[in-house]
Amino acid sequence: MNYVQNDGNIILYDCKSFTLKDIFECGQCFRYEKITQSKYKIIAYSKALILEKKGNDILFYDCTEKDFENIWFDYFDLNTDYEAIKEELSENDEIMKNAVAYAEGIRLLNQEPYECLLSFIISQNNNIPRIIKILNSFSRLYGKKIGEDYAFPILDDIKNITEEDLSPFKMGYRSKYILDAVKKLTDDNDLIDLSLSTEQLKNNLLSVKGVGNKVADCVLLFSCKKRECFPVDVWINRVISKLYLKNETVTNNEIQAFAKDKWGDKAGFAQQYLFNYIRGTSNEHI
DNA sequence: GCGCAGGGGGTCG
DNA sequence: CGACCCCCTGCG
Numbered sequence: 655m656n657y658v659q660n661d662g663n664i665i666l667y668d669c670k671s672f673t674l675k676d677i678f679e680c681g682q683c684f685r686y687e688k689i690t691q692s693k694y695k696i697i698a699y700s701k702a703l704i705l706e707k708k709g710n711d712i713l714f715y716d717c718t719e720k721d722f723e724n725i726w727f728d729y730f731d732l733n734t735d736y737e738a739i740k741e742e743l744s745e746n747d748e749i750m751k752n753a754v755a756y757a758e759g760i761r762l763l764n765q766e767p768y769e770c771l772l773s774f775i776i777s778q779n780n781n782i783p784r785i786i787k788i789l790n791s792f793s794r795l796y797g798k799k800i801g802e803d804y805a806f807p808i809l810d811d812i813k814n815i816t817e818e819d820l821s822p823f824k825m826g827y828r829s830k831y832i833l834d835a836v837k838k839l840t841d842d843n844d845l846i847d848l849s850l851s852t853e854q855l856k857n858n859l860l861s862v863k864g865v866g867n868k869v870a871d872c873v874l875l876f877s878c879k880k881r882e883c884f885p886v887d888v889w890i891n892r893v894i895s896k897l898y899l900k901n902e903t904v905t906n907n908e909i910q911a912f913a914k915d916k917w918g919d920k921a922g923f924a925q926q927y928l929f930n931y932i933r934g935t936s937n938e939h940i
Numbered sequence: 941g942c943g944c945a946g947g948g949g950g951t952c953g
Numbered sequence: 954c955g956a957c958c959c960c961c962t963g964c965g
Contacts, residue, residue: 681949778950784960785949826958831951866951887949929949 655732657722664714664722671736673759674707680760680930682876684773684786685793685806699725699766700798700805731761739923749897750924753931760926763876767846768839769806770877771859774869775831788823795822813840831864838862846873852880867906875922884913884921893932 656667666672674694678686687695693706703726704715714722727733740758744751777785789806796807796815815836820829838861839845845858855878859870871885884890886906894909895902904912917924 774949779948779957780950780959781948781961787960824959826960827951827956828958864951868950872949885949889949933949 655727659719659722662716664717664719664726666712666714666732668710669712670710671740671759671761672707672712672730673757674705676757676759676930677730677761677763680757680926681782681933682763682872682926683765684777684782684789695803697793697800697803697805698729698763698769700800700808701725702800702803702805728764731764734761736761736923739920740927743917743920743924743927750927753927756931756934757927760930762881762922762926764879765877766806767848767873767877768809768835771835771839771846771862771865771869771873772832774872774876775835775862775864776825776828777872778828778864778866778869780828788825792823809836809839812836828864831862834863835865846878848878852878852882855880875925881922882914882919884910884917884925886910886913887929889929889932889936890925892936893928897932 655669658665658667674692675688678688678694678696683696683698685697689695689704692708693704695702695704697703701721703717706713706715714726717726740754744754773785773789776788790804793804793806796811797804798808798811799805813836815833817829817833820832823829825832842858844850846855848855850858852874856870856874859865859873860867865873868885868887871883874880875883875885886909891904891906891909894912895904898912913921913924
């Protein structure tokens with residue numbers, strides 16, 4: 655990965671598989687802002703970062719080499735060869751070929767686990783604009799101010815939070831789940847210990863009230879580097895049953911077994927390409 | 941214009 | 954399997 659520091663910015667040269675729209679709008683994260691087609695802001699790790707794509711180069715505005723190496727390199731999963739993954743997934747699979755072509759610049763972000771957990775608890779039975787609204791207003795009240803933006807609250811900011819404190823955000827019944835998550839994270843430093851096995855980690859996540867199979871898999875995939883995880887929601891159920899199983903009705907467990915068998919340790923990558931593809935083209939498939 | 945279903949990246953009892 | 958907290962949309 656070839657990059658230079660120039661005039662306070664980082665320039666990442668000739669970066670394949672890196673499209674800001676694909677990365678941020680494929681549904682894995684919520685605290686991004688579109689500035690133009692090729693320019694986005696993302697808030698993560700208590701930093702606000704503006705990125706712009708110019709040709710095949712990526713500009714990281716106002717970014718130190720230290721932050722790039724310590725935070726953003728891993729956040730954007732720059733150690734992973736997406737060209738190879740796309741090729742492997744697409745082999746003998748016309749459906750996947752189309753899904754990959756639809757958003758070839760997707761990368762799986764490595765987000766902060768506790769933020770990811772709280773965010774996907776909010777996401778359940780909810781729609782994306784409202785999820786974003788809740789997370790932003792929550793950050794505005796409890797997160798650290800960074801320039802004109804607000805970081806997602808760190809655990810210390812919210813460890814004593816009450817149900818009443820959460821009522822302004824209109825999280826509904828999810829407030830209780832957030833409180834349970836905060837309590838369990840506070841009580842147990844190792845609840846989301848990345849050195850644990852996928853199974854152990856998943857059991858820990860499932861112990862949180864309001865965290866079921868789907869939310870747990872999202873946290874594992876989007877913030878714990880467990881790329882074999884395959885979160886199944888209504889869209890994934892739809893795309894697998896319609897495109898791969900000839901409209902057969904299947905349970906989410908059957909879908910998960912199908913994905914494990916077909917994509918193995920790369921199921922998580924497959925999930926993002928397919929999820930984004932079916933959501934973006936759902937009108938054409940119905 | 942308003943009121944009222946219907947449903948949204950699920951989970952719990 | 955139905956209800957759920959709340960918001961938004963579509964329809965009469």
